[in-house]
Amino acid sequence: xxxxxxxxxxxxxxxxxxxxxxxxxxxxxxxxxxxxxxxxxxxxxxxxxxxxxxxxxxxxxxxxxxxxxxxxxxxxxxxxxxxxxxxxxxxxxxxxxxxxxxxxxxxxxxxxxxxxxxxxxxxxxxxxxxxxxxxxxxxxxxxxxxxxxxxxxxxxxxxxxxxxxxxxxxxxxxxxxxxxxxxxxxxxxxxxxxxxxxxxxxxxxxxxxxxxxxxxxxxxxxxxxxxxxx
Amino acid sequence: xxxxxxxxxxxxxxxxxxxxxxxxxxxxxxxxxxxxxxxxxxxxxxxxxxxxxxxxxxxxxxxxxxxxxxxxxxxxxxxxxxxxxxxxxxxxxxxxxxxxxxxxxxxxxxxxxxxxxxxxxxxxxxxxxxxxxxxxxxxxxxxxxxxxxxxxxxxxxxxxxxxxxxxxxxxxxxxxxxxxxxxxxxxxxxxxxxxxxxxxxxxxxxxxxxxxxxxxxxxxxxxxxxxxxxxxxxxxxxxxxxxxxxxxxxxxxxxxxxxxxxxxxxxxxxxxxxxxxxxxxxxxxxxxxxxxxxxxxxxxxxxxxxxxxxxxxxxxxxxxxxxxxxxxxxxxxxxxxxxxxxxxxxxxxxxxxxxxxxxxxxxxxxxxxxxxxxxxxxxxxxxxxxxxxxxxxxxxxxxxxxxxxxxxxxxxxxxxxxxxxxxxxxxxxxxxxxxxxxxxxxxxxxxxxxxxxxxxxxxxxxxxxxxxxxxxxxxxxxxxxxxxxxxxxxxxxxxxxxxxxxxxxxxxxxxxxxxxxx
Numbered sequence: 001x002x003x004x005x006x007x008x009x010x011x012x013x014x015x016x017x018x019x020x021x022x023x024x025x026x027x028x029x030x031x032x033x034x035x036x037x038x039x040x041x042x043x044x045x046x047x048x049x050x051x052x053x054x055x056x057x058x059x060x061x062x063x064x065x066x067x068x069x070x071x072x073x074x075x076x077x078x079x080x081x082x083x084x085x086x087x088x089x090x091x092x093x094x095x096x097x098x099x100x101x102x103x104x105x106x107x108x109x110x111x112x113x114x115x116x117x118x119x120x121x122x123x124x125x126x127x128x129x130x131x132x133x134x135x136x137x138x139x140x141x142x143x144x145x146x147x148x149x150x151x152x153x154x155x156x157x158x159x160x161x162x163x164x165x166x167x168x169x170x171x172x173x174x175x176x177x178x179x180x181x182x183x184x185x186x187x188x189x190x191x192x193x194x195x196x197x198x199x200x201x202x203x204x205x206x207x208x209x210x211x212x213x214x215x216x217x218x219x220x221x222x223x224x225x226x227x228x229x230x
Numbered sequence: 231x232x233x234x235x236x237x238x239x240x241x242x243x244x245x246x247x248x249x250x251x252x253x254x255x256x257x258x259x260x261x262x263x264x265x266x267x268x269x270x271x272x273x274x275x276x277x278x279x280x281x282x283x284x285x286x287x288x289x290x291x292x293x294x295x296x297x298x299x300x301x302x303x304x305x306x307x308x309x310x311x312x313x314x315x316x317x318x319x320x321x322x323x324x325x326x327x328x329x330x331x332x333x334x335x336x337x338x339x340x341x342x343x344x345x346x347x348x349x350x351x352x353x354x355x356x357x358x359x360x361x362x363x364x365x366x367x368x369x370x371x372x373x374x375x376x377x378x379x380x381x382x383x384x385x386x387x388x389x390x391x392x393x394x395x396x397x398x399x400x401x402x403x404x405x406x407x408x409x410x411x412x413x414x415x416x417x418x419x420x421x422x423x424x425x426x427x428x429x430x431x432x433x434x435x436x437x438x439x440x441x442x443x444x445x446x447x448x449x450x451x452x453x454x455x456x457x458x459x460x461x462x463x464x465x466x467x468x469x470x471x472x473x474x475x476x477x478x479x480x481x482x483x484x485x486x487x488x489x490x491x492x493x494x495x496x497x498x499x500x501x502x503x504x505x506x507x508x509x510x511x512x513x514x515x516x517x518x519x520x521x522x523x524x525x526x527x528x529x530x531x532x533x534x535x536x537x538x539x540x541x542x543x544x545x546x547x548x549x550x551x552x553x554x555x556x557x558x559x560x561x562x563x564x565x566x567x568x569x570x571x572x573x574x575x576x577x578x579x580x581x582x583x584x585x586x587x588x589x590x591x592x593x594x595x596x597x598x599x600x601x602x603x604x605x606x607x608x609x610x611x612x613x614x615x616x617x618x619x620x621x622x623x624x625x626x627x628x629x630x631x632x633x634x635x636x637x638x639x640x641x642x643x644x645x646x647x648x649x650x651x652x653x654x655x656x657x658x659x660x661x662x663x664x665x666x667x668x669x670x671x672x673x674x675x676x677x678x679x680x681x682x683x684x685x686x687x688x689x690x691x692x693x694x695x696x697x698x699x700x701x702x703x704x705x706x707x708x709x710x711x712x713x714x715x716x717x718x719x720x721x722x723x724x725x726x727x728x729x730x731x732x733x734x735x736x737x738x739x740x741x742x743x744x745x746x747x748x
Contacts, residue, residue, distance in 0.1 A: 048650055069656020077654075080647045085669045098657040100665065 002045070002150060002182060004208075007054030009037075009044040015052065016040045018208035020201065024059075024149070027176060027183040028211050029193035032203035033228045038186045039078075041201070041208045042152050045184070046075045058150065069098070074148040074181075076156035081139040082127040088114070088138045089123035095142040113141040117171065133164045137171070144175060151176060153185035169196050190218055190229060204228070236578050237649035238641075238667065239659045243575025246568045247587040250627060254590050257602025258473065264466035264605055271467065277443055278451040279471060285361060285436075285447065286429040286479075289368035290422045296369065297376035297421070298414065300521045303514035304377070305384035315522065316381075319374040322525075324681060324735050326688025327371070327434035328705045329724045332712070333528025334358065334367055336535055336721070343531070363439035364447075368432065372425045374525065379424070383417040384410070402510065423483035430479050431472075431595035434690040438709065448472045449597045456695050462605060469598045480593040529728075536725025539718050547723045550707040551730060553618065554687055557703055558734055560622035561686035562679050565629050569678060572630075573637035574667065577645045585638055588631035599624050600692035617696035621703065625686035633678040640674040641667070676742025683734040688727060704730070 003021040016037035022028055030038045043049040045056060047068035055064045058072050074095070082091045092110045093102050102110070114123055117137040119130075127135055136157055143151060153172070157165045173196045176183045184201075187193050193200055199211035204224045221229060271279070304312065322330070337343050338358050345355030358366065387409055395408055436447040446454070448468055455465040569588075576585040603620055607613045613620075644667055652662040668675070690705040697706055704727045711720040 046654060048653070067656070068650075068653040069658075073654070075654045077650060080651060083648065083651075083666055086665070094655045094657070094665075098655050099661050 001057075001059055002184075003057040004045075005055045005057065007044065007056060008052040009040050009049050010052045011037070011040045011043065011049050014040065014206075016044075016203070016206055016208060018044075019054075020208060020210040022182060022184065022199075022201075022211055024182055025180055026199055026211070027173070027185075027197050028199045028201055029185055029187045029197035029214065030201045030203060030208075031187050031190065031193060031225075031228075033224075036203045037206065037208065038203050039154050041203060042075070042154050042184060042186055045071075045150070046073050046152055047071050071150075072148050073150045073152055074143045074146040075152040076139050076143065076154065078155050078158060081156060082135060084127050087124050087126060088119065088130070088141075091127065091138055092142045092145055095144075095146040109145055110141075113144040114138075116144060117141045132160055133167065136160065136164075136168050140168075140171060140175060144179070147179070149181055151181045151183045153183070155186050155188065158188070165192070166195070172196065194218060237645055237652045237657075237662055238574045238578060240575035240578045240581045240584075243571035243573070243584060244581065246571045247575070247584050250568060250572075250587050250590065250630065253623075253627070254594060254599065256606060257599045258594070259602075260605040261466045261469045261473070261598060261602045264463050265470045271471070274443060274446075275448075275451060275464075275468060275471075278446045278448050278468070279475075281361075281440075281445060282430060282447040282449075282475070285364045285368070286426045288361075288365045289372060289429040290426040292365060292369045293372040293376045293425045294380075294418060294422050296373055296521070297380050298418075299517050300373070300377045301380035301384060302410070303517045304381055307511075307514050307518070315518070316378075318522075318525065319378050322371045322374050324684035324688070324731055325371075325529075326690070326705055326724075326727050326731055327367075327432075328438065328690050328708050329532060329688065329728045329731075330370055330528060331367055331435065331438045332708070332721055332724045333530075333532040334363070334370060335717075336531035337527050338363075338366060343527070359439055359441070360445040364435055364445060367435040367439055368425075368429045370525070370528065371432075371435075372428060373521070375428075376421050376425055377521075379421045380414070380417060383413050387413055420483070420486045423479070423486050427476065427479040427483045427592075431476050433595070433597055434705075437690070437694070438712065448475070449595060452597045452601060453694060456601070456604070462608075465601050466605065469601045472595055472598050476595050476598075477593050480589070484589070532721060532724050532728060535718070535721040536723075536728075539722025540725045543719055543722050543726070546702075547704070547707055547711075547719070547726070550702045551704045551723075551726055553702065554704040554727070554730065555734075557618050557622045557625070558683045558687040560619070561625040561629070562683045562738070564623055564626035565633055565682040566675065566679060568626060569630055569633040569637055570668075570671075570675065573634055573641040574645075574663075576634070576638050577642045585634050588634040591627045591630050596624060596628060596689075596691035597695065599627070600695045603692075604695055613696050614698040614701060617693060617698070617701050618703075620696055621689070621691075621693045622686065624692045625689050626682065628689075629678075629682040629685050632681060636674050636678045636681075637671065640671050644670045672742055676739050679742065680735040680737070680739035683738055684731045687731045687734055 001021060001024050004018045007018045009016045009018065014037065018041060030041060032038055040049055044051060047066060051064050055062050057063065063071050089110055090100060092113060093100050093106070096102060096106050096109065111123065114120060117140050119134060119137050119141060122130065122134065127138065130138065139156065157168045160168065169192060172183070185197070193214055197214050200214050200217050201211050202209045202217065202225055217225070304315065335342060335358060338356050339345065340355050340358070342356070348355060357363070391409055395405055400408060431449065433449040433453070436450040437453065440446060440450055448471055452465050452468045452472070455461045455468060572584055572587065575581045600620070603624070604613050607616055648666050648670070652666055657665065688705055690709060693703050693706050702710065704723065708720050708723045708727065711723060
């Protein structure tokens with residue numbers, strides 16, 4: 001269970017307060033107007049924005065002061081999720097060992113993950129030789145080998161076309177089902193939330209609200225959300 | 231976590247910066263300490279101060295005055311080879327001063343091409359030694375720099391403005407008053423200040439073309455106080471004067487200059503509607519040709535006169551060339567060990583000011599640092615034993631500001647783009663550096679290394695204070711050949727030096743870039 005307790009998150013001049021919890025295995029969409037603080041919330045959970053106040057817990061352990069790389073978190077950013085000068089296999093391998101000294105068994109795990117996301121035979125290519133969708137698949141393969149209980153997506157598929165984005169969301173859906181990971185994904189599109197999210201965290205007015213059932217919230221949106229959805 | 235996480239460790243960079251500051255402070259401190267014992271400035275020294283200022287003012291004025299028409303011609307013409315000319319305008323930066331001086335002697339010297347031509351029409355030969363020659367050589371080096379800076383100013387005028395002015399029916403005169411004159415009024419003071427500051431500290435030109443009571447700069451007087459009188463307190467007193475002058479000039483240049491001339495986009499000529507007359511085109515063609523000849527003829531002269539000799543030089547020349555290669559490589563290694571950590575520290579939020587440390591190298595002069603180091607080492611050790619390491623070190627520090635200009639933006643880009651991903655994957659300091667930062671910065675590291683290697687290869691500065699007859703770099707060897715009037719051998723050695731300088735630059739810059747993966 002992810003628990004954010006009386007947190008005030010600082011991102012430059014902007015502060016966001018959050019007091020909420022997400023049950024293990026839930027799939028949660030984070031929605032709200034641009035600049036409301038969706039990425040700030042995700043950034044605080046992954047450790048990139050400091051807390052002014054409050055704590056973040058994963059199960060019983062306080063992770064508020066933990067370094068980003070040591071949190072129980074796998075994260076995909078809006079862009080630059082792959083290092084362009086490293087091969088696909090190396091990019092995925094970084095998820096197992098950041099120094100890339102992989103044992104043969106660990107290399108097998110990388111290969112298996114690549115097969116799972118549909119990138120068989122592309123291990124030695126550079127990201128530039130992949131299509132946009134294949135690049136997203138490579139990043140997801142790394143998420144798979146990272147094997148962290150919490151997956152955070154900060155709109156990594158925003159640049160893809162609608163059909164490809166749906167394809168990636170379905171792949172994410174499958175992966176979190178298989179691994180039992182808890183998913184938090186920032187989204188601009190309510191239809192994405194409806195597609196895979198059980199719950200929605202609404203971020204607006206400097207506050208990240210507690211998760212609510214997706215269908216209930218979207219079918220009967222409060223005024224702030226209604227203004228955003230149009 | 232108190233603040234945001236940082237993906238690079240600023241500590242090595244802080245260490246490197248502290249080292250640079252400590253070294254320069256120690257040099258300045260020892261200079262001031264020794265100067266106290268001195269007895270003020272003699273009439274000869276005051277003449278050196280006046281000459282230093284005079285030649286710097288004249289060099290700046292001529293360089294900029296000539297650069298304006300060249301930049302204007304390049305800004306408004308599109309022709310085959312324009313890009314090549316702009317690249318060549320960057321070349322004097324890595325051209326050894328002594329090579330250029332020898333080339334200028336071949337063209338403008340007493341027996342040079344120009345003097346011979348003057349003789350045909352019954353005129354006396356051109357005087358190159360003294361004020362003329364010093365200013366001529368400074369214009370040779372700084373005309374290209376000033377042209378690049380001013381060309382940048384022309385390119386920065388938005389094309390829409392020219393279109394609007396043309397639509398309003400503005401002819402060349404109106405265009406000048408509306409757009410070009412305001413731009414120049416804003417830009418020229420800064421360019422003048424930069425060239426003035428550069429000419430204030432230039433040593434090798436004054437060493438080779440100046441001299442005597444009428445044409446001695448402060449830097450040259452420091453050298454003479456060392457070499458001829460071994461009067462350390464006088465050298466220190468002169469160094470103090472030089473510190474005050476360069477410090478002031480650097481401050482002025484820093485405050486009035488807006489552009490740094492490294493910007494891109496110089497390859498794009500602005501489309502103009504007011505300059506298509508036959509006269510204007512002919513004028514521009516003449517200006518570009520004249521500037522091209524002025525810059526290329528001395529180089530051609532070195533190639534022509536050096537080529538027959540380059541394989542038949544005295545053995546000592548080849549061994550000094552080998553020494554120069556070692557100094558150049560040593561200098562490059564020291565530079566990279568200083569510049570890469572400082573560049574990485576400069577992209578962290580807390581230490582972004584650390585880039586300013588590099589400017590210390592610009593605000594002092596090579597001979598002042600050399601004097602300071604000599605004064606520090608002399609009581610402990612024979613300074614000539616350390617001639618080569620000291621030369622490598624001083625060259626690295628002088629190249630530091632340029633290297634940081636190249637490295638910091640690229641380091642910032644890597645950290646902004648990949649810093650969070652590195653942190654999220656728990657790539658610690660060295661892993662992130664080795665796997666991400668260094669591979670991504672490869673082209674810029676290669677460029678900075680190439681510049682430093684070429685600068686160091688051609689440097690004729692601090693080495694002259696420290697060297698004994700057994701030790702010489704190739705530039706110093708050429709200077710000695712000139713001193714003993716072996717001009718043929720000097721030309722051959724100069725060609726060798728030219729080739730070596732361009733080769734190290736090309737190998738490091740291109741070689742590194744070729745292996746840059748993406």
